[in-house]
Amino acid sequence: MPLKEEFERSGNKLFRWRSYLPLLVLPLVVISFLSPGKDSPVSQIWDAFCLLISTTGLAVRILTVGYVPGGTSGRNTRKQKAEKLNTGGMYSIVRHPIYLGNSLIWLGMVMFSKSLWCVGVSLLIFWLYYERIMFAEEEFLRRKFKNAYLKWAERTPAFIPRFKNWRSPDLEFSVKSVISREYTTLFVISLYYVFMESFEDVVQNGVFEMETFWQVVLVGVSLFYFSIRLIKKKGSILKESGR
Numbered sequence: 001m002p003l004k005e006e007f008e009r010s011g012n013k014l015f016r017w018r019s020y021l022p023l024l025v026l027p028l029v030v031i032s033f034l035s036p037g038k039d040s041p042v043s044q045i046w047d048a049f050c051l052l053i054s055t056t057g058l059a060v061r062i063l064t065v066g067y068v069p070g071g072t073s074g075r076n077t078r079k080q081k082a083e084k085l086n087t088g089g090m091y092s093i094v095r096h097p098i099y100l101g102n103s104l105i106w107l108g109m110v111m112f113s114k115s116l117w118c119v120g121v122s123l124l125i126f127w128l129y130y131e132r133i134m135f136a137e138e139e140f141l142r143r144k145f146k147n148a149y150l151k152w153a154e155r156t157p158a159f160i161p162r163f164k165n166w167r168s169p170d171l172e173f174s175v176k177s178v179i180s181r182e183y184t185t186l187f188v189i190s191l192y193y194v195f196m197e198s199f200e201d202v203v204q205n206g207v208f209e210m211e212t213f214w215q216v217v218l219v220g221v222s223l224f225y226f227s228i229r230l231i232k233k234k235g236s237i238l239k240e241s242g243r
Helices: 003-016 020-033 042-063 099-113 116-147 145-155 176-207 214-236
Strands: none
Touching: 003 116, 020 099, 020 116, 042 099, 042 176, 099 116, 116 145, 116 214, 176 214
């Protein structure tokens, strides 16, 4: 099979499983924690910096999904779909803002390990994985939107934002859309940092303990997550026409 077709075929396969990519790297992070280190103010600042990077990635995702219409940038896992070519908002400065957000979330998570080899291997896995997904998505958009896609792609970088290209989105920001689609991302990020912080304490001190701050985060985010799940299951309060 020609390389182009092979890239697209593998990209479409990986697209279906893209939500589970962190599970491939979690064992690496756990292994990197097995070498005990010393807790210090510098270490705590580093942990906060990592959390900030991941939170920035979440913010990029929120700024993306909050403005997009229905049928695009969704959580569909079986096949590519796009009823409209998004070219405004975050899509005016970068072609793959969702994956840019994912990369920042991912970077913060693996940097939290404080292991250079873990960061290097994890970023390599991320790039190899998402490169094929992005290739498959762009081939799909190229065939569907033809010249409109080519014109947009010529002026819009694939992954590194070009802020001077910013164009206001066509729709207003939707808080309901963000809550409905990003509550799981918030939950996963919070869960990761809470338990990795506790696991690090076990390795360093031999005792499981959870600081008050992380207890509050865990309880608050868990209540939010399960509340939104219940609301989505029992009602339509978070649904919006055209979103």
